[in-house]
Amino acid sequence: MIKKVEFTSMNDGTKNDYDLIAIHDSQNERQLLDRIINWLKMMDGESPYKISRLQHCLQTATRAENDGADTETIVCALMHDIGDVISPSNHSQVSAALLRPYVSKKNYWIVLNHGLFQGYYWMHHYDENRNLRDKYKDHPYYQDCVDFCSKWDQKSFDPDFETKPLEYFKPMIKEIFSREPRPFV
Numbered sequence: 446m447i448k449k450v451e452f453t454s455m456n457d458g459t460k461n462d463y464d465l466i467a468i469h470d471s472q473n474e475r476q477l478l479d480r481i482i483n484w485l486k487m488m489d490g491e492s493p494y495k496i497s498r499l500q501h502c503l504q505t506a507t508r509a510e511n512d513g514a515d516t517e518t519i520v521c522a523l524m525h526d527i528g529d530v531i532s533p534s535n536h537s538q539v540s541a542a543l544l545r546p547y548v549s550k551k552n553y554w555i556v557l558n559h560g561l562f563q564g565y566y567w568m569h570h571y572d573e574n575r576n577l578r579d580k581y582k583d584h585p586y587y588q589d590c591v592d593f594c595s596k597w598d599q600k601s602f603d604p605d606f607e608t609k610p611l612e613y614f615k616p617m618i619k620e621i622f623s624r625e626p627r628p629f630v
């Protein structure tokens with residue numbers, strides 16, 4: 446039985462109550478790995494692409510690793526579309542928010558903006574501006590995001606590409622999500 450707080454309104458909470466919640470929250474974070482894995486597995490359904498959304502994520506991560514990316518970048522590649530599960534029209538922001546406390550500002554920025562940058566590959570088919578990403582042309586991470594999309598994301602829809610399984614990436618996810626979370630500033 447989990448010990449409960451005394452209050453029914455936050456306004457009445459004591460430090461003891463909030464200590465209790467803090468302990469629970471930190472234990473909660475320790476179970477993140479299983480939840481992330483389950484969330485990724487939810488992307489393994491039917492899709493109009495030649496491979497599932499999960500396979501796309503695995504392939505993106507495999508390409509990142511094959512190109513010598515570090516563990517954090519590989520995990521970002523693996524999880525860059527994870528927001529699709531719950532927020533398809535806002536997936537970059539959701540994926541980035543999940544990763545933000547555990548990754549560099551650069552990797553956060555890449556995941557946050559990759560949806561817009563990926564627009565380069567399809568928006569012109571709808572008479573829209575495929576170069577919307579150019580509004581960030583002078584941003585220090587602009588080229589990194591262009592490269593993420595061109596080298597890994599946009600080409601990872603290939604059923605014939607040798608892609609590592611989800612199990613392979615588990616230790617990497619564990620490593621990154623075991624870090625002390627960075628507070629939002």
Ligand SMILES: [Fe+2]
Nearest residue numbers: 501525526598
């Ligand atoms: Fe993607």
